[in-house]
Amino acid sequence: xxxxxxxxxxxxxxxxxxxxxxxxxxxxxxxxxxxxxEAAVHLDENxxxxxxxxxxxxxxxxxxxxxxxxxxxxxxTQRSQDRFKQKISVxxxxxxxxxSNLRALTKKGQQLPVRVTVIPHRWHGDPAAMVLIRxxxxxxxxxxxxxxxxSSYSALSETVADPILQINENFQIIxxxxxxxxxFGFTPNELLGKDFSALFPSSVHNRYxxxxxxxxxIDDADRxxxxxxxxxxxxxxxxxxxxxxxxxxxxxxxxxxxxRLVTCIIRDISQRKITxxxxxxxxxxxxxxxxxxxDLFYITLEQFISHVKRYQDTIGAVLxxxxxxxxxxxxxxxxxxxxxxxxxxxxxxxxxxxxSDHVYRFSAELDTNHGSHEDLFRFGGDEFVILLTHxxxxxxxxxxxxxxxxxxxxxxRVEGVDPSTKTNIGVxxxxxxxxxxxxxxxxxxxxxxMAMYKAKERGNRYMFFTSELNKQASERLFLENGIRKALDQxxxxxxxxxxxxxxxxxxxxxxxLRWHDRKRGFISPVDFIPVAEETGLxxxxxxxxxxxxxxxxxxxxxxxxxxxxxxxxxxVKQFSQEHIVDKLSRVITGTGIKSKNLKIEITESSIMPDPxxxxxxxxxxxxxxxxIRIAIDDFGTGYSSLSYLSDLPVDILKIDQSFVINMxxxxxxxxxxxxxxxxxxxxMDVIAEGVETKNxxxxxxxxxxxxxxxxxxxxxxxxxxxxxxxxxxxxxLVQT
Ligand code: C2E
Ligand code: MG
Ligand code: MG
Numbered sequence: 001x002x003x004x005x006x007x008x009x010x011x012x013x014x015x016x017x018x019x020x021x022x023x024x025x026x027x028x029x030x031x032x033x034x035x036x037x038e039a040a041v042h043l044d045e046n047x048x049x050x051x052x053x054x055x056x057x058x059x060x061x062x063x064x065x066x067x068x069x070x071x072x073x074x075x076x077t078q079r080s081q082d083r084f085k086q087k088i089s090v091x092x093x094x095x096x097x098x099x100s101n102l103r104a105l106t107k108k109g110q111q112l113p114v115r116v117t118v119i120p121h122r123w124h125g126d127p128a129a130m131v132l133i134r135x136x137x138x139x140x141x142x143x144x145x146x147x148x149x150x151s152s153y154s155a156l157s158e159t160v161a162d163p164i165l166q167i168n169e170n171f172q173i174i175x176x177x178x179x180x181x182x183x184f185g186f187t188p189n190e191l192l193g194k195d196f197s198a199l200f201p202s203s204v205h206n207r208y209x210x211x212x213x214x215x216x217x218i219d220d221a222d223r224x225x226x227x228x229x230x231x232x233x234x235x236x237x238x239x240x241x242x243x244x245x246x247x248x249x250x251x252x253x254x255x256x257x258x259x260r261l262v263t264c265i266i267r268d269i270s271q272r273k274i275t276x277x278x279x280x281x282x283x284x285x286x287x288x289x290x291x292x293x294x295d296l297f298y299i300t301l302e303q304f305i306s307h308v309k310r311y312q313d314t315i316g317a318v319l320x321x322x323x324x325x326x327x328x329x330x331x332x333x334x335x336x337x338x339x340x341x342x343x344x345x346x347x348x349x350x351x352x353x354x355x356s357d358h359v360y361r362f363s364a365e366l367d368t369n370h371g372s373h374e375d376l377f378r379f380g381g382d383e384f385v386i387l388l389t390h391x392x393x394x395x396x397x398x399x400x401x402x403x404x405x406x407x408x409x410x411x412x413r414v415e416g417v418d419p420s421t422k423t424n425i426g427v428x429x430x431x432x433x434x435x436x437x438x439x440x441x442x443x444x445x446x447x448x449x450m451a452m453y454k455a456k457e458r459g460n461r462y463m464f465f466t467s468e469l470n471k472q473a474s475e476r477l478f479l480e481n482g483i484r485k486a487l488d489q490x491x492x493x494x495x496x497x498x499x500x501x502x503x504x505x506x507x508x509x510x511x512x513l514r515w516h517d518r519k520r521g522f523i524s525p526v527d528f529i530p531v532a533e534e535t536g537l538x539x540x541x542x543x544x545x546x547x548x549x550x551x552x553x554x555x556x557x558x559x560x561x562x563x564x565x566x567x568x569x570x571x572v573k574q575f576s577q578e579h580i581v582d583k584l585s586r587v588i589t590g591t592g593i594k595s596k597n598l599k600i601e602i603t604e605s606s607i608m609p610d611p612x613x614x615x616x617x618x619x620x621x622x623x624x625x626x627x628i629r630i631a632i633d634d635f636g637t638g639y640s641s642l643s644y645l646s647d648l649p650v651d652i653l654k655i656d657q658s659f660v661i662n663m664x665x666x667x668x669x670x671x672x673x674x675x676x677x678x679x680x681x682x683x684m685d686v687i688a689e690g691v692e693t694k695n696x697x698x699x700x701x702x703x704x705x706x707x708x709x710x711x712x713x714x715x716x717x718x719x720x721x722x723x724x725x726x727x728x729x730x731x732x733l734v735q736t
Contacts, residue, residue, distance in 0.1 A: 061107035185239030324426035401462035596627030604638025657690025
């Protein structure tokens with residue numbers, strides 16, 4: 001029996017080590033036969049074969065006995081033989097291990113690429129060598145195939161005009177073709193190692209990061225099931241930080257090491273987006289006027305309707321417009337002139353609207369497509385539709401409609417048309433309110449159309465779909481026109497209501513507007529002041545009030561009532577005028593009144609939009625006219641934000657009459673007490689308005705209120721009546 005003392009056999013296959021100690025030769029050879037896929041040849045110190053394993057027999061075609069005790073030179077081609085011989089001799093002589101690629105020769109004369117490893121060891125105390133031969137044919141074939149795939153892949157990726165990137169699991173770019181430079185401005189080398197996020201604006205990347213990650217975990221095959229598209233459209237960013245719309249297709253693969261990779265084919269879709277936008281524009285706009293068309297109108301209306309459904313307090317309106325007299329112009333002056341006029345109308349209509357509102361034209365060409373549909377068939381060439389989306393109240397729609405009527409009515413100048421030729425065009429407007437008159441697009445347009453037909457009966461007017469609103473709107477129109485006329489014809493008057501001190505004597509008066517219409521009789525400022533405010537007519541009206549009241553004050557002051565003051569109301573719009581202080585100042589100086597005899601009343605709604613600006617105006621007024629006093633009118637009904645109050649140079653709080661009149665109503669007495677306490681602690685005077693009864697007065701006095709105004713002392717009266725009252729005011733107006 002032969003024993004190895006110590007035998008270490010090292011195979012080359014993946015550096016696997018097999019340590020064998022003290023085994024029998026047969027056992028070793030059996031192990032070699034089993035464990036290795038390489039041919040094994042065991043050589044003695046003379047280079048003669050001691051053993052070959054079954055793989056050798058299969059690989060070379062020689063039987064064991066054909067090579068036993070022979071040298072193995074003939075196992076290699078001529079050129080490889082020399083290198084092999086040299087390696088064996090170095091191994092046996094110096095005990096050096098080596099490995100090299102050689103060409104083997106089989107019994108049949110077939111050449112094989114092989115990896116030969118020569119391992120020295122001791123055999124019965126003498127040098128010996130174990131030769132392991134691995135057939136590289138398959139491996140070389142795979143390498144060649146891989147090389148060919150690699151070169152086709154790189155040829156392919158270079159041929160494609162779109163950028164191709166490969167990203168690893170850490171979102172690092174590990175491959176980029178040259179096309180990346182055209183789209184992103186980075187060279188492929190600049191991109192290698194960069195994070196994928198470098199190709200997107202950070203906001204976009206943050207939004208899409210989770211989506212991108214999904215492409216790593218969901219295989220191509222499973223995308224459909226998880227509703228993940230193969231491509232996404234997203235905004236990218238180039239080297240100069242310009243935004244580029246991109247379409248990215250994702251594909252999964254694995255690296256040789258088994259790491260997941262994602263290949264992205266990226267397409268710059270800027271051009272496509274521009275074309276899409278152009279196309280969309282063409283599809284949704286009227287060719288002649290450039291206004292939105294019927295389709296765009298319905299889309300926008302549907303969107304607005306869902307908005308209204310969600311946000312309950314939103315109101316809007318559909319205005320259906322039909323030009324009056326257009327057909328005549330078109331027939332007499334020709335279609336070209338008709339078209340020019342339609343464009344002018346479209347421009348005028350747009351000028352009447354806010355940016356959020358839109359005007360549409362349902363052009364005649366489109367109508368023929370819908371010819372069979374009765375409702376739509378009637379939309380003709382001179383019909384427009386407007387969608388108003390920001391109304392505070394229904395009557396605001398009437399204000400826009402009236403503006404449109406006035407604007408369309410103005411004469412048109414058309415090039416090539418004799419200016420003396422009449423191009424009179426008017427417009428009839430039907431209004432359907434959203435949601436009041438419907439929450440369905442077709443229904444709304446139908447209702448607006450019906451209202452338009454009613455308006456058309458007389459032409460150049462608007463009509464609401466419901467009669468109640470028509471009444472409100474015509475009332476508003478009456479007030480607006482009436483204020484204008486009344487201002488022109490000097491119909492307005494000022495009445496004055498006494499303000500009484502705690503001793504019962506009149507200390508001042510509040511100037512209150514009075515409008516007596518010949519037909520309608522007395523019209524309350526509660527009704528007409530808001531309309532004057534909305535239309536801006538409050539400005540000339542307010543100027544007149546201020547000037548008239550100051551003149552009257554001067555008269556009274558010089559007539560012997562030198563300490564009497566006048567309190568004048570300033571509306572929100574008046575007070576918000578940039579040069580209001582200059583304006584008031586001119587009148588104060590002009591009339592020569594003493595500023596200590598003047599009080600200004602403003603409401604909290606004048607202060608709240610910009611308390612800082614309000615403060616500056618008040619301070620400036622007081623600086624120019626020391627002694628002038630500022631009151632907050634209707635105190636307690638406003639925003640109740642008291643924090644601003646201590647910051648403002650306010651002298652007086654006027655408790656709103658509603659608290660005093662309804663003093664017995666729960667909570668009102670408490671509110672009154674609070675206002676009086678607040679006034680006292682801020683060193684402000686408090687005037688109680690709406691004092692109608694002795695009880696009310698007594699209560700207010702018991703709470704240390706010092707000034708009062710109300711029917712108990714006197715209603716607002718004419719100058720003559722008030723002068724009379726002042727003259728008889730030798731006795732207190734009321735004995736307390
Ligand atoms: P205001 O400034 O709070 O004026 C007091 C209102 O209360 C006046 O109503 C007055 O007649 C009424 N009043 C006074 N005492 C009593 C009372 O004991 N019982 C009742 N039930 N009412 C009383 P008026 O004159 O109808 O004015 C209403 C509002 O119109 C005023 O409220 C003010 O906001 C506005 N206004 C009136 N004139 C002018 C003006 O010249 N300019 C501006 N901007 N607004 C004015
Ligand atoms: Mg007032
Ligand atoms: Mg008041």
